[in-house]
Amino acid sequence: MNWNRIAGALAGVAVAVAAVPVAAQVPKAPPAGRIYGYIFIDGALPESDTQILAYGGNTLCGQSTYDQSPFGGRYFVDLDSGLPDCNQAGAPVTFVINGCAADTTGTVPAFNGAQRLDMNAPSSC
Amino acid sequence: MLNRSEFTRGLRSQRPFFIFAAAAFCALAALTGPTMTRAQTAPTTIQIEAQPVYQGCNSIVVISPTGTVWQDIVNRFSDPTTVSAIWKYNNDLQRYQALYFADTDALTDGPATTTAYVLSMFVCISADGSVG
Numbered sequence: 001m002n003w004n005r006i007a008g009a010l011a012g013v014a015v016a017v018a019a020v021p022v023a024a025q026v027p028k029a030p031p032a033g034r035i036y037g038y039i040f041i042d043g044a045l046p047e048s049d050t051q052i053l054a055y056g057g058n059t060l061c062g063q064s065t066y067d068q069s070p071f072g073g074r075y076f077v078d079l080d081s082g083l084p085d086c087n088q089a090g091a092p093v094t095f096v097i098n099g100c101a102a103d104t105t106g107t108v109p110a111f112n113g114a115q116r117l118d119m120n121a122p123s124s125c
Numbered sequence: 126m127l128n129r130s131e132f133t134r135g136l137r138s139q140r141p142f143f144i145f146a147a148a149a150f151c152a153l154a155a156l157t158g159p160t161m162t163r164a165q166t167a168p169t170t171i172q173i174e175a176q177p178v179y180q181g182c183n184s185i186v187v188i189s190p191t192g193t194v195w196q197d198i199v200n201r202f203s204d205p206t207t208v209s210a211i212w213k214y215n216n217d218l219q220r221y222q223a224l225y226f227a228d229t230d231a232l233t234d235g236p237a238t239t240t241a242y243v244l245s246m247f248v249c250i251s252a253d254g255s256v257g
Binding site for chain 1: 152180182209210212214220221223226227228230231232234247249250251
């Protein structure tokens with residue numbers, strides 16, 4: 001076995017690893033805002049795993065899966081700030097809960113803040 | 126299996142390599158060692174570089190004791206009432222978490238207080254001002 005070659009290769013790899021800069025994660029801008037509150041289906045709190053979709057026009061701005069436990073029965077959806085239909089403060093945001101349109105429309109919060117929106121949706125549509 | 130004399134002779138023959146390997150190791154240690162092993166001194170106060178901030182979201186680096194509540198960081202802004210939200214990217218989750226909202230009823234999904242001495246975050250404000 002040629003130890004010189006093996007060791008030379010190892011040293012070369014080590015130097016190369018040290019010289020290569022680690023690519024930094026560059027996250028996109030923070031969400032355009034968060035809409036939160038209570039959701040109801042036919043007037044009752046939904047089961048966990050209920051799907052919530054938020055739209056600006058026809059653009060999907062954000063989604064979440066409702067979970068009863070962590071936030072006292074409330075939901076939240078963050079709106080994608082990279083999409084023009086989702087990042088204009090005051091623009092309408094509609095919701096679809098488990099495939100059915102909710103009865104209330106929200107708006108994109110100002111300055112990436114939060115807006116409360118309680119809403120109800122039918123169980124079938 | 127090598128006997129002892131063969132092993133010793135082998136080591137001698139590899140001497141130039143060992144010198145080179147040691148040099149490479151030292152170079153690596155010099156490059157990476159200080160950042161990997163330097164002891165961090167725990168900050169005792171909130172430190173934010175004095176700077177102007179602008180309407181919208183501003184990337185800010187905060188040095189603070191762990192357990193600092195977000196409101197204390199908000200209070201370092203020239204007008205804390207203009208701070209609408211603080212967001213931080215969670216690299217493990219690959220998404221943003223909300224740390225603070227001016228709306229105190231709003232749901233936040235990040236930690237309630239700082240969990241590291243040095244944090245980078247986006248502070249979103251409704252009017253130009255300063256921090257420091």
